[in-house]
Amino acid sequence: MRVWRAALIVATGIAAAACGGAPIPVPPQATGEPLPFSFADSCSDYGVLDGPAARSPRNANYQIDVRLEPADRSLHGRERIRWRNITAHPTNELQFHLYWNAWRNADSTWLRERRLGGNTNTPRSDAWGWTDVRALRVARGGVAGRVDDLTSRIHFIAPDDGNTADRTVIAVPLPAAVAPNETIEIDLEWSAKIPRPFSRTGYIADYYFFGQWFPKLGVLEDAGWNTHQFHSGTEFYSDYGTYDVRMTVPRGFVVGASGGEFNIENNANGTTVHRFTGEDIHDFAWTASPHFLERTQTFEHPSLPKVKMRLLLQPEHVGQEARHFAATAAALKYYGEWFGAYPYRCITIVDPAFQSASGGMEYPTLFTAGTRWLAPTGVTVPEAVTVHEAGHQFWYGVVGSNEFEHAWMDEGINEFSEVRVNEAAFTPNYVVRRYFGGFIPWVFRDIRVTRQIDEGLANYTLQAESDAEATPSFRYWPSTGVNITYYKTALWLHTLERLLGWPTLQRSMSTYFDRWKFRHPQPSDFFQAVSEGAGRDMTPFFDEVYRSSNTFDYGVQELASAGAGKDRFRTTVVARRFGEATFPVDVVTTFEDGSQKTEHWNGIDRRVIYVYDGTSRARSVQVDPQRILLLDVNYTNNSRTLEPRASQATLKWSLKWMVWLQDALLTYAFLV
């Protein structure tokens, strides 16, 4: 497939547009001359740069020309950024991310935090990576205007923790402030050492994945620059714009990238230039490998736009092609129906190489999935990660929240959405465990994965109090932050779904999506959308789940039902709030004659007592029997019965465990 395509290009001399459309003239090289940005066909359907049809502010537009040197594992690039100050205030400096400097030395904030999280491995000498900016010039007033060489003014800053060893953010004072709505052009030249895999970027053998690989502007907000250092537990934040990127790689490499492929040129020196363009996106990632198998399919839906799906598959996963496409299509379908249409015309799915550590990551219009050589059916590998990362095209790609500060707004909302898709499209989904170094899977077809299990209920309960969700995400404790960001959010969204009903929550989320697509929302914007959808102020709920680290734990303290005269019984129920957080719950008492008494408890007091006089003895009582409150950290104590079956259950399970132990004893006794 790859050979056929390259041959066609060479034979015809016509540039091909990956997303379809008419042949396009080859644009000029990015040698400093500004590109016209007049490409009519890319991954986006609409408009040209700064045109009236632009969906996003397009205030950070990049032209990049980069060369991959496999021999010394380096990148050499130059980029021109056309940046417009869209705030109400002038700025007299620029700030850039140099993410790869997180692996420049052992004292970077990223590596410090990784050690705090428990990973104390010191990278080997060939693992390090870095970015060096060689030149930085700023042009004002167009091509004929003033050009200032600011290279000597570049200095490192550490706005989050003052770590002077951290080299992931640079600042450059400007000779004159950039006024609101003023546009400047910034030229950078840089070189980078490609790391062995760190944080979803780097190389393994001849597989390369490049994320956060170029010097990238921070986000200027009304409060100033929002340019966080690279942290081990959080991701990224940047402005929307257009990207026009030329990547020079050895001939024979298959390249996948954000946006759509604009054209391919073969050079005389054995290299090939791949040009990709993307509009209304806020990042650009790419991958290159000579081994990718390229497959394409088109997503079609009666009420959603067509999307060309391009899959770059590892040869050893050739049998999993259909699973990757099905999962991507499921995400496009359900997210599209629930929240809003996918606004681009193509999407690239990258099946990462083994040990590349690049799996499970999202970038605009491109994402990395992740699977195993042995991937049994009935288990959502690769489906879950594919749906998740495809889903990030909506919650991250289109709705561009700040992942440094509010990681839950993309990861948590997306976790909830992904699991909902999994339930709709990929059931039954069974528990799997892997043995022998993780290579051999074993599927437990007795155990189905329910939504709350998939949403990480057990993980959340382990560290429910580790951080309040409102804490800026980059300040979460590194080893536990994921449980708050992903799982707590997914669980409280699922709780909202059960409380308000899916139609109401779906309406709220689609309103939020529509209102904030191609923009940078704040948490309050999401809460407001939910309150509007619910028709009531949901602040008390968000106070508990978002602004506090308190845990929910309701339970039954006592159930007694005794004779009180002839054919009469007095039943006493004591429901208890063991946790600090509050939530309204139902208390349902079931009697032996099948009748039930339901009480609606506001859940605020420490306990509530219900006494029933009747003709039937109680059988059981349940607090929150519908399990609306999924954040309850101990659901076992939510019920009590006067006809307990724990004896049967524990006998069965302890006998099974005994066999496991006998097996282990016999295996080890093989040695004597």
Place this chain on the structure above:
Amino acid sequence: MPSWSDGWRRVLAAPAIIAGVYLVTLLAALPLAVSLRGALQNHLGASLMAGEAADAVNYDWWQEFASQSTGLGSTFTPSIIGFATTLDSVSGLLDRRVLITPIAWALGIYVAAWIFLSGGILDRYARGRRVGAHGFFAASGTFFFRFLRLGIAAGIMYWFLFVYMHEWLFAKWYVNVTRDLAVERTAFYWRLLMYAIFGGLLALTTTIFDYAKVRAVVEDRRSMMWALVAALRFLVRNPLRVAALYAANAATFLVAVAVWALIAPGAGGAGLSMWGAVVATQCYVLARLLVKLQFLASETALFQRSLAHVGYAAAPAFARPQPPIIESIFDRSA
């Protein structure tokens, strides 16, 4: 193959030994199972969650229990269901998984019991006839301290294998050779190679010490050092026969495991089906024990078949001494 079939004959001819080692295996596991049951009972209490846990799997409860448990509770994972038990234990051994303290103790006691019983078992298999409980335990006692000394030597060898060889194979060689691999299948083949080497070394070590025990019993050797040397000498002189027998026994083990993989019961429910599952699982435990005994019996048979006089090592039949009262009567009459 004659030794292999002879081994089975000897194993099946001594049902009391089969019953005994089964009982030991059961008793080694039972106390911890009772302890775990107590923990499960405490967590479930009178909760309605127990109903689903009894009838099938209540994974919500299971995870909740696991998240609140330490010690034995931390081993209460899905790996206790069906064939996963075997995958988990073999994988745990080959991947050098650290055992939690209570299980390490249980294993220590179990191994000590095997060291004690080995003398009696080998003596019974070597003689090829009934020796009675007294004879069995007399031989067990006779060889216990010899095998304990041999066990120390074996322990040193296993310590070397698990601490140094495993580290070298899996943490150094395997890591280095797969560090730049971008294809999982290739890495898996490398891992298989490591397992083969490590498993081969374990098998070789076990075989050497097995034959040392066989020679110690059959030839009534006092010096375990010389028994070890004699075992090595036997292996060097009969490599193909030893290897062929080991392969036949290993194949038997694999057949037992394969059958177990096909019939292993799942989670099931409470009541009659639970007891059916218990019977099935205990049959598997019994099969594993039979294979272990077959290793010992067939190795004994092979060694004895290689002797110039097959029967010379067989001591006279044990004659139970008369009770003292009878002896005193006889003494008086004499």
